[in-house]
Every structure is written in structure tokens, then in C-alpha cells.
Amino acid sequence: MTGTAKPPRRTQGQRSSAMRARLLDATIDCLVDYGYAGTTTPRVAERAGVTRGAQLHHFGAKHDLVVAAINHLAQRRVTAALSEVTQVRAGADPVGAALEFLWDLHQGPLFVATVELWVAGRTDPALAAAMAEVEPLVNNAVLRAVTELIPEDPRRKRVRDFVYTAMDALRGILLADFVAPDPDRARRRWARAATALRASATTAVGSSGR
Secondary structure (H helix, E strand, O other), rough: OOOOOOOEEEEHHHHHHHHHHHHHHHHHHHHHHHHHOOHHHHHHHHHHOOOHHHHHOOOOOOOHHHHHHHHHHHHHHHHHHHHHHHHHHOOOOOHHHHHHHHHHHHHOOHHHHHHHHHHOOOOHHHHHHHHHHHHHHHHHHHHHHHHHOOOOOOOOOOHHHHHHHHHHHHHHHHHHHOOOOOHHHHHHHHHHHHHHHHHHHHOOOOOOOO
């Protein structure tokens, strides 16, 4: 008689890592739904489906939880950038594909949670320091993703300037949209900005300077 083999039991370390990931994912969800001020440790424990005791065992205070969530969020943002770019086909318009990729990348809960932490970091030096440490990692992942569509050396200053300027413009548009949400208006503003960015792309990602 044969039976289905039972999966191997997880080690204590694996169970602890999984619990931390649940709490950190729940923290990101709470940042999106309640904002930074409304993200409390009881809410995070409830969202994660764990007891307060389990939450306190891993993160004794909200500050500890949020700082850990900053790193967790950064990892998710890097993964999203490198994953989403594989779904894009540049075709005959690689600059347009790159700009569309940046738009798509900045939609959804990961960007909202990031904005909540940027704003909170304005008056919290520890949060600001944690965000400052991970942002270059995320931005470099986005840059690498864009250069999959526009085959240029990402170390070239003009290429980096093009990508960062595009992100600055896009983030400003989306931040303004938080105040009076109108997705169609935000999309129109991005289309207008993208037109100007296309003009600069000729210099930034053209063949000159190679």
C-alpha cells in the first residue's frame, strides 16, 4: 500500500521567517488602507491573522515593524520591476514601451505604501534613514529594467538622467492625484509629460556619445 508522502516539516527558522513575512505584508496592506498614522500594531496583527503575542514576539513596537517593512517593501518593489519588464514588448517604439512600463510600475499598492513612508520619513529621521538606504537599490532595479527595453549602458549619465527625470515627473503627477483623485486626468498629464520626455530621449538614449 502506498500513500502520499507528507511534506517535510518546516524548521523553526522557516516558521519564524514565514511569520515575519506575514506581518510585514500585513504592514504594507495597512499602510495602503489606513495610512502611516492609522497603521497600528493591533491592526497589523489582525490583518496578518496572528495573535498580538506573536506579533510582539517578532516586533516589539510599531517603529521596529515599520523599519523592517521598509526593507520588505523595497524587495517587493525590486521584484515587481524585474518581473513586470519581462511582460513588455518594446517593438518599434522602445522609448514609448519604457515610459509605459514606468507608468504601470507606479500603479497599485506598492507605490501607495511607499508614498506613505516617504511622507512619514519627513518628520522621522530613523524612517528617513531607512528609506534613504533602500531607495537606490529600487531605483537601480528600475534602471536595469528600463535598459532591457532601451539597450543602453545604465552607467551612462544621460540614460540615468532620462529615467530619473521620467520617474520624478510621474511621481509628481501621481502625488497630485492623491489630493483629488481622477485617474483619467492623471493619465492625460502623464501623456503630456511623456511627449516632452520623448524629445529628451533622442539625446539621452541616442547613438551619439558611444
